[in-house]
Amino acid sequence: MAGYCFSLISFWTKRLQKAFVSAGLESKLIDVDDSTTIHCWAPKKCDTHKQNVVLIHGFGTNAMWQWYPQIQPFVGSFNVYVPDLVFFGDSTTRSSERSEIFQAESLMKMLKRLGVSKFSVVGTSYGGFVAYTLAYLYPEAVDKVVIASSAVCKHVEDNTELLKRANLPKISDVLLPQSPASLRILTRLSVYKPPLTMLPNFILNDFIQILYVENRAEKIELLAGLTLGTEGAAVPVINKDVLIVWGEHDQIFPMDKAFQLKKHLRDQAELVVMKNASHIPHIENPQEFNAVVKNFLLHHSSSIS
DSSP: OHHHHHHHHHHHHHHHHHHHHHTTEEEEEEEOSSSEEEEEEEESSOOTTSEEEEEEOOSSSOHHHHHHHHHHHHHTTEEEEEEOOTTSTTOEESSOOOSHHHHHHHHHHHHHHTTOOSEEEEEETHHHHHHHHHHHHOTTTEEEEEEESOOTTOOHHHHHHHHHHHTOSOHHHHHSOOSHHHHHHHHHHHOSSOSOTTSOHHHHHHHHHHHTSTTHHHHHHHHHHOOTTSTTOOOOOOOSOEEEEEETTOSSSOTHHHHHHHHHTTTOSEEEEETTOOSOHHHHSHHHHHHHHHHHHHHOOOOOO
8 A cells, every 4th residue: 555655656756757847847956066956947948038937945845846836837938947945855965054044045056057147036935935035135136026925024923823723842843744643734734625634644654754754854954044033033125026925824824924024025015815725825726826926027017116
């Protein structure tokens, strides 16, 4: 039974790889410096008439598993780059740095190696922290910013509230499940209509083994290394066109975090609330998410002077 499950997950992974390749992307390993290597799905051939868009994934699985609903709809309009953050997928480092600042700096080095000097970013959850930091650190390179389900303005007490909702002792137990029970809790908090409630434990165990076990210790260090949302940390204001997308039923980062971010950006950001969605609206309702994001990136007129 377990072997059958493994083959199912392996089969789906291969299907995703083929989908990325058929969309005109290729898998690249880029040594960004002496200690850090970033894996990225990048265009085999760039169209200079298209915008460059970088999709930055959240915690959990690798970039391919998180962004597959966006690839085919986006490649017709953009040069799409889909990197794995450090310690996800095949991205790794020997550095002791673990902050979102380090993640942003590593992505910027990768993009420079790929010859990308101007781009927009779409970041979800943890990836939203990285996207926001990229826009702050490299304003000359980043054009527009999409922040999805990412509580950039969160406070320390928000972690406490999340643990109460999950009824688990540590944030790592929520975001990096080690058992079928904890994986079901994560999906309950992050998906409006959880799909895993009826799946048997052996399938969930294999899912955990394949997608959550690798680099678990390092990923826990990434959680501890976040600077945004820590005591005394000031959140900078980015002078960019920003689209905030949030699932109405998000229980990882509830809706009030979206309004806080919009207020922090002096109400210059546009906020879209997606009904019947929770923490992963780009997967729960990709058609609406893709339409909203594409319209913002292609047609939104700048309000920044």
